[in-house]
Amino acid sequence: MPREARMPSPDHTLTSLDELEALYGSPDPRSRAKETDQLTAPYRAFVEAAPFAVLATRGPDGLDCSPRGDAPGFVRVADPHTLLLPDRRGNNRIDSLRNILADPAVSLLFLIPGIGETLRVNGTARISTDPDLLDGFSVQGRVPRTILVIRIASVFFQCSRAVVRADLWNSDARARRDGVPTAGAMLAAASGDRHGGPAYDDGLADRVRATLY
Structure with missing residues (x-):
């Protein structure tokens, strides 16, 4: 479960190269x-x-x-x-x-x-x-x-x-589709339901493979 995010305080914003280098030191x-x-x-x-x-x-x-x-x-x-x-x-x-x-x-x-x-x-x-x-x-x-x-x-x-x-290449840790929005869901939300949805997702994998080149 992702941690709840909060907006950072502007009082803690770095504004100069000197501040940045003082924090991180020499490479x-x-x-x-x-x-x-x-x-x-x-x-x-x-x-x-x-x-x-x-x-x-x-x-x-x-x-x-x-x-x-x-x-x-x-x-x-x-x-x-x-x-x-x-x-x-x-x-x-x-x-x-x-x-x-x-x-x-x-x-x-x-x-x-x-x-x-x-x-x-x-x-x-x-x-x-x-x-x-x-x-x-x-x-x-x-x-x-x-x-x-x-x-x-x-x-x-x-x-x-x-x-x-990120444990990026660990096949056991890879995200499953559950909980991850589909392309159709993302398109529907971004377009106000003008496009996308289940109809877009239906056969999407086959359409992608058929149009690779």
Whole structure:
């Protein structure tokens, strides 16, 4: 059962860098040493083994965080400074792409099931429709509409504490559907019952599988 939340007092809000650094102290020197401006061999191997990443962007309407996933290695390494990320089929909101047109800054967080460490990449992206590039990412005879060409500015791994605290890869601890709202329930609540509900949930898993690419 989640603990009851309360609103924090504004009297305890940090407002300066000095206050923040006084509270946390100096960073572990190793946290800086692990950061590079390109993919090392181990960092490349991590990217190539990852089936899931979270893409963060920012634009005129604020920030966005978008899940991306496919078979391991779906984000390809063009060279030690460049990643290629296909934009697979979705709902056509294209929030991430809109943001990149306004501000090319991006961040990626790579996760591998069963592995505690994650990999963080910061850089800039451009949107490519190069036909030869798109063809190289064909799956089941379908090509993505665009490819993000990401220029790496920094890359480093994150230790496993967050994953361990979350018990993220423990199959016995994973949430069951009971108590977790369905996609249809969330859509109905957000849209004032104009969309969603049980009719949306009916056959959703099959619809997702049929429209992956």
